[in-house]
Structure formats: structure tokens, C-alpha cells
Amino acid sequence: MDRTAADAADLLKLDLQVCFSLHATARAFDAAYRPLLRELGLTYPQYLVMLAxxxxxxxxxxELGRALRLDSGTLSPLLKRLEAAGLVRRARDPRDERSVTVAPTDAGAALRERAGAVPHRIMEATGLGAAELIELRRTLDDLTAALDTAARRP
Amino acid sequence: MDRTAADAADLLKLDLQVCFSLHATARAFDAAYRPLLRELGLTYPQYLVMLAxxxxxxxxxxELGRALRLDSGTLSPLLKRLEAAGLVRRARDPRDERSVTVAPTDAGAALRERAGAVPHRIMEATGLGAAELIELRRTLDDLTAALDTAARRP
DNA sequence: CACAATTCAGTTGTGTACAACCAAAGGTAG
DNA sequence: CTACCTTTGGTTGTACACAACTGAATTGTG
Known part of the structure; x- marks a missing residue:
């Protein structure tokens, strides 16, 4: 294989490598959050819901689904677990019985104090500064937007 | 809240936003791969195994687990599904009966041709050039390494 | 040789994640 | 008012992902 062909092959592998690295980083983040959230009795997606x-x-x-990009098939059982843990309350909206409003209980609100230390400890673990994190977030959001757009025009 | 306090609060939220964006991008990539791989009868993790x-x-x-950063609890059922689909063969290594060697069948090898178009179509969907993808991959790999290191020193 | 420690794949249990489908509630055109 | 359509949350089925454990095979050590 000559140089040009090798470069072309490498280019075609790039998207795969990026996608793979992305999944690896996401799992590494999960692993970093897991022991911290374990003390709060939360998983990472449950933590996202509580933050919201x-x-x-x-x-x-x-509204939760739109904010967190999760659908009802994921949220329904997750919210039932949070309700069983006594952290949130679910109730049909009297003005529109199709909607279910989710709100933190007193215990859920109290958990916020104990969760305060989490972000700082994670930021330390990344080894990155604010500027780099901001740049990375922008890159990722742009990439997500591009993939979403491409998905809507097949 | 004055300017400095607001900036500090924003900083503490950054890690969360990056982690959230990361998951969102990973899911967007999954969604982009899904319809292409569906035609091949593969999920994305199965595609990664076949590529390897x-x-x-x-x-x-x-070896698969180390290459793809997946453990046996994920790989065992995945490989059984690939075997059931006739794409791979599994056999105990006669020299070390603890090990199971996984190899593509003829059908699995033949699938490679049909998978050839996938990378190009994904790369188009990202809307990014080679240089940007390379830079992103480097950032993600560094971040993963930092998180892994932090996880080993708690 | 005996036997403890390690390696390796697999199983079980919990928790996402999404597609496909369903039923109830609300809105709208005729 | 009725028939249709949309919205909303839920359920079911499939497929990762990981922790904790199991059991068989191998290796290391006395």
C-alpha cells in the first residue's frame, strides 16, 4: 500500500476512532462519578435528573426528557426508582391529566447539600482547565448538532 | 450574586456540562450508526468486535476486552449473539482451556465488503474535517487517560 | 508432588437506552 | 356532537455496561 492509499484508509478509520474514543471517555467519566454518587445512592443519569x-x-x-435528551422508556423506570428511594414525588397535572409533574421531596432537596462536593472532585480528575473544558464542550455540542442534522436528512 | 461568585458557580458546573455533552454526543453517534449497521444486522458494539x-x-x-475496553460480562452475551447470527466461531484454545478464541466465519468475513461504505457516510455526517477529528480524538484520549489515572489514585 | 493463588470466561442482578407499540386525554374539523 | 388526530406517559422487548460472584484451568511455591 503506497502512502496515499494508506492515508485514505487512515482517514476512513478516523470517524470510528473518534466514536470509539468518545464512548471510552464517556465510560471513564461514568467510572469517575460512580464512587462519588454511590455515597449519595444515585447513578449518573439519576444525578442528572436531580440536578435538573x-x-x-x-x-x-x-420537560425532563427534552432537557436530558432521554425518552420516556428510559425516564419512566428511572423516575420510579427515584420515587421508591423517596427522593422525588410524581403526580398527574390536574389541568392536563396526560402530564406527570416530577418534584423533589424534602429528602430529595436535602440531598443537594451532600452533592455539593461532587463537581469539584470530578473537575480535578479531568486534569483540564476551564478554558479547555469550555472548548471541548463547544466542540462536542457542535458535533452533536451536526449528527442530529444529518440524521434528519437521510 | 456578584460576578466572581457567578463565575465560580459556572466553573463548578463545567465538568457536569462536559460530561453531559459527552454522553449526548455518544448517543448521537450511536443514532447515526444505527440505521447503517441495521442493514448489516449489527449493533455498534458488535460492529466494533467485527472490525477488530x-x-x-x-x-x-x-484480547477483545482489552482492545475495546469491555469486560466479560458485556462480551460473553454479545459474542453469543454474533455466534447465533453465524458471523463468528468460538472455540476453547487447546493449549489453554481457559481461553476462548473468537474468529470470523466465512459469512462474517464476507460482511466486511458490505460494511465498507459505513465509515465514509459517518464522516460526512460529522461535518468535520480530518484535522478537527484528529484533534478531538487526541483531546478525548488525554481526558480518558487523566480520568483513568485519577481513578487509580483515590 | 500438593496446594494456594491467579487467570479466564461465564453467569446473575441492576440499571440505563431506545424502538415499537399502547391507552388515555385533549384538541379539531365536519 | 362525532370522528379523527395529536400529545403524553407508560409498557415490552432487545441490547449494552458493570459489579460481584462462580468454576474450571493453569501457574507458582514450598
């Missing part, structure tokens, strides 16, 4: 509720008070399942 | 086998011929479960 701490920030915005009460949300419907649909 | 196409490249290197035959690997033990342990």
Missing part, C-alpha cells in the same frame, strides 16, 4: 429538579424545582416528564 | 476481528483475524475474549 434542584435547579428548576418541578418539571414534567416531557 | 477483520483487522486481526482471531482474538481471545480477553
Amino acid at each position: 429538579l434542584w435547579e428548576r424545582g418541578a418539571l414534567t416528564v416531557k | 476481528l477483520w483487522e486481526r483475524g482471531a482474538l481471545t475474549v480477553k
Whole structure:
């Protein structure tokens, strides 16, 4: 294989390598969060839901799904586990019985204090500065937007 | 809240936002691969296994796990599904009966041709050039390494 | 040789993640 | 008012992903 052919083959492998690296990093992040969240009795997606509720008070399942990019098939059982743990309350909206409003209980709100140390410890583990993290986030969001757009025009 | 306090709060949220963006991008990549791989009857992790086998011929479960960063609890059922689909063959290594060697069948090898178009179509969907993809991959790999190192020193 | 420690694949249990489908509630055109 | 359509949350089925454990095979050590 000559130089040009080798380069072309490498190029075709690039997307795969990026996708693979992406999954590896996502799992490494999970592994970093896991022991910290374990002390709170939360998984990472459950932590995301609690963060959204701490920030915005009460949300419907649909609003949570849009904010976290998760569908009802993922959220429904997750929210039932959080409810069973006594951290959130679920109730049909009286004005639209199709909607279910999710809100933190007192115990769920109290958990916020104990969760305060998590972000700092994770940021340390990344070994990156604020500027680099901001740049990375922008790159990832742009990439997600491009993939979403491509998915809608097949 | 004054400017400095707001900046500090934003900084603490950064790791979360990066981690969230990371998961979102990983899922967007999955969604981009899904319809292409569906035609081949593969999921993305199964595609990764087949790529490794196409490249290197035959690997033990342990070698696959190290290459793809997956453990036996994930690989065992995945490989059984690939075997049930007739794409790979599994056999105990006669020289070490603990090891299981996985190799593509003729059908598995033949699938490589049909998979040839996948990388190009994904790369188009990312909307990124080679240089940007290379840079992103380097950033992600560094980040994974930093998180792995931090995980080993708690 | 005997026997403890290690390696390797597999199993079980829990928790995402998504597609496909369902039922109830609400809205709308006729 | 009725028939249709959309919205919303839920359920089912399939497939990762990992922790914890099991059991067989191998290796190391006295």
C-alpha cells in the first residue's frame, strides 16, 4: 500500500476512532462519578435528573426528557426508582391529566447539600482547565448538532 | 450574586456540562450508526468486535476486552449473539482451556465488503474535517487517560 | 508432588437506552 | 356532537455496561 492509499484508509478509520474514543471517555467519566454518587445512592443519569429538579424545582416528564435528551422508556423506570428511594414525588397535572409533574421531596432537596462536593472532585480528575473544558464542550455540542442534522436528512 | 461568585458557580458546573455533552454526543453517534449497521444486522458494539476481528483475524475474549475496553460480562452475551447470527466461531484454545478464541466465519468475513461504505457516510455526517477529528480524538484520549489515572489514585 | 493463588470466561442482578407499540386525554374539523 | 388526530406517559422487548460472584484451568511455591 503506497502512502496515499494508506492515508485514505487512515482517514476512513478516523470517524470510528473518534466514536470509539468518545464512548471510552464517556465510560471513564461514568467510572469517575460512580464512587462519588454511590455515597449519595444515585447513578449518573439519576444525578442528572436531580440536578435538573434542584435547579428548576418541578418539571414534567416531557420537560425532563427534552432537557436530558432521554425518552420516556428510559425516564419512566428511572423516575420510579427515584420515587421508591423517596427522593422525588410524581403526580398527574390536574389541568392536563396526560402530564406527570416530577418534584423533589424534602429528602430529595436535602440531598443537594451532600452533592455539593461532587463537581469539584470530578473537575480535578479531568486534569483540564476551564478554558479547555469550555472548548471541548463547544466542540462536542457542535458535533452533536451536526449528527442530529444529518440524521434528519437521510 | 456578584460576578466572581457567578463565575465560580459556572466553573463548578463545567465538568457536569462536559460530561453531559459527552454522553449526548455518544448517543448521537450511536443514532447515526444505527440505521447503517441495521442493514448489516449489527449493533455498534458488535460492529466494533467485527472490525477488530477483520483487522486481526482471531482474538481471545480477553484480547477483545482489552482492545475495546469491555469486560466479560458485556462480551460473553454479545459474542453469543454474533455466534447465533453465524458471523463468528468460538472455540476453547487447546493449549489453554481457559481461553476462548473468537474468529470470523466465512459469512462474517464476507460482511466486511458490505460494511465498507459505513465509515465514509459517518464522516460526512460529522461535518468535520480530518484535522478537527484528529484533534478531538487526541483531546478525548488525554481526558480518558487523566480520568483513568485519577481513578487509580483515590 | 500438593496446594494456594491467579487467570479466564461465564453467569446473575441492576440499571440505563431506545424502538415499537399502547391507552388515555385533549384538541379539531365536519 | 362525532370522528379523527395529536400529545403524553407508560409498557415490552432487545441490547449494552458493570459489579460481584462462580468454576474450571493453569501457574507458582514450598
